[in-house]
Amino acid sequence: MTSESDFIASLRALATEPAARCLLDDAAVLSVGEGKLVLTHDMMIEGVHFLKDDPPGDIAWKLVAVNISDLAAKGARPIGILLGYSLGHSDEWDAAFTAGLRDAAEHFHVALLGGDTVSMPPDAPMALGLTAIGEALTPRVPSRAGARAGDILWVTGTIGDKGAGLRIARGEIAGSARLLGSYRRPEPRAEAGQALAPYVNAMMDVSDGLLIDASRLANASGVAAEIDLDCVPLSRDYVALCGDGQAERLAAATAGDDYELLFAAAPRQSDTVFTIARSMGMAFTPVGRLQKGEGITLIDSNGPVPLPGRLGYEHVS
Amino acid sequence: MTSESDFIASLRALATEPAARCLLDDAAVLSVGEGKLVLTHDMMIEGVHFLKDDPPGDIAWKLVAVNISDLAAKGARPIGILLGYSLGHSDEWDAAFTAGLRDAAEHFHVALLGGDTVSMPPDAPMALGLTAIGEALTPRVPSRAGARAGDILWVTGTIGDKGAGLRIARGEIAGSARLLGSYRRPEPRAEAGQALAPYVNAMMDVSDGLLIDASRLANASGVAAEIDLDCVPLSRDYVALCGDGQAERLAAATAGDDYELLFAAAPRQSDTVFTIARSMGMAFTPVGRLQKGEGITLIDSNGPVPLPGRLGYEHVS
Secondary structure, eight states: OOBHHHHHHHHGGGOOSGGGGGGOSSSEEEEETTEEEEEEEEEEEBTTTBOTTSOHHHHHHHHHHHHHHHHHHTTEEEEEEEEEEEEOSOHHHHHHHHHHHHHHHHHTTOEEEEEEEEEOOTTOOOEEEEEEEEEESSSSOOOSTTOOTTOEEEEESOSSHHHHHHHHHTTSSOOOHHHHHHHHSOOOOHHHHHHHGGGOSEEEEESSOHHHHHHHHHHHHTSEEEEEGGGSOOOHHHHHHHOOSHHHHHHHHTTOOOOEEEEEEOGGGHHHHHHHHHHHTOOEEEEEEEESSSSEEEEETTEEEOOOSOOSOOOBO | OOBHHHHHHHHGGGOOSGGGGGGOSSSEEEEETTEEEEEEEEEEEBTTTBOTTSOHHHHHHHHHHHHHHHHHHTTEEEEEEEEEEEEOSOHHHHHHHHHHHHHHHHHTTOEEEEEEEEEOOTTOOOEEEEEEEEEESSSSOOOSTTOOTTOEEEEESOSSHHHHHHHHHTTSSOOOHHHHHHHHSOOOOHHHHHHHGGGOSEEEEESSOHHHHHHHHHHHHTSEEEEEGGGSOOOHHHHHHHOOSHHHHHHHHTTOOOOEEEEEEOGGGHHHHHHHHHHHTOOEEEEEEEESSSSEEEEETTEEEOOOSOOSOOOBO
């Protein structure tokens, strides 16, 4: 069956505008007069991207957050959203969803601009879509494709918390409310993205797993990525719950749903990057570097680490 | 259960930007520098908006067309689209869908800018979403809400063909390939919308049925609409297949999926409207007028006609 990447490849012939970035980026970047708009659309399907029993308000939050994360990766200031919503649960469900959408709209400073409401056939899973529109603040909007050999690869925040939160939500493990909360209401790095955009060579968000997303950034840029597993930033909650051995670091780096930023910057930008991190009260962590070549390799303090069979999440039908 | 209009009312508190037009319009109108972008998002669900056995290329065409129709109603020139696509049928299905998407993108002069591809759970109906972005060509972008008492209400093209085409597609009746074709690959009035925008007081597209959409335009404008059923323009194919008695005219005016433009213009603009129609090689037909008051009434040459129980299509869960 067609994989997501095969399908996207077949669509590339239709992506005739530079704004489409050959469908290789997190978002489209459309020149409008003197400015640039950044546009992104993500869907969330019941049973695939959220669980039937997830709180509706958290589903709404996440639907907004995943799109804001794409805008963040392009350094764009969020402006507005268009919602595609399928009715079909209960009045209470719809009201709780609307309340969560309001929370997210206020939190991320976006207005609801429009959209569509449809009915689903009985018993069909809910399908949600959201388009987010942002305004690029710098003339040069970072893509996935600009990283150079010699660049340092960084991530914002910590990796793996959402994967642990998902396991808590599924009842597979017991863990802290903070991990569960970070899975349910992720905090994409909109302000960090805006601050970093002028200084990075490439930037994307980590949505499908650090390793798969790093390999995508490297492939798009025509370079190889080397990740130091020992450098992958883990939260105290994650380490307390899961540990920080090699297996647990690999689990964190392939779990997905992080909504952190992954970016490549020249070594001479490191001071600026640390300064921005401090000004945000966050940690940005160097996790590897980019080199001539292709593909992704892992190391830790003991030397090379074999790649896991699965680098992250990819949709295959 | 929540109806579409109840749900949209509950969202209105989030529509804090003028660009949202209080969620009362076909599209959002976003000021960007000197210009204005028009943004719209429509979903199409298998079993609701298309039939499982519809040709995939036609489904793709329609998904683009329904959104282009919203841009047309705001007089916007289409620029690009973002696609939300659920994998899950076969490779052949995906390839045929892509081919139809290419046909539509070329026909409507839009580039694919981005989007999202997801997997659906097994046996779930397909859910598609499309966001279209256009550029308003005149500073005054028509809304649904600007019609005035005394305006003439017009429609472009003919009404009811798509409803007849749907019945042919369902095998309920046998009819012309032209009617079936117009249902499968509707032709929204992008150029007519751009030409008309400077001269109309209100404009929207006819997607859910002429009567329900006329009543929405009248309500949004705070006036009453009177439609002359005898004036509803029917195609020769429609009349040949269905006839043109009162019942058949009511069927046409409540069928939906027309993707024609419905607009209100001052009587002094009538010459201009006819001139634009001629220049497009189309007919634009006065079908009624707007008056002080509220609601919608029907007449024909014999006098008042009772409103049918159902004015068109409305989503209720």
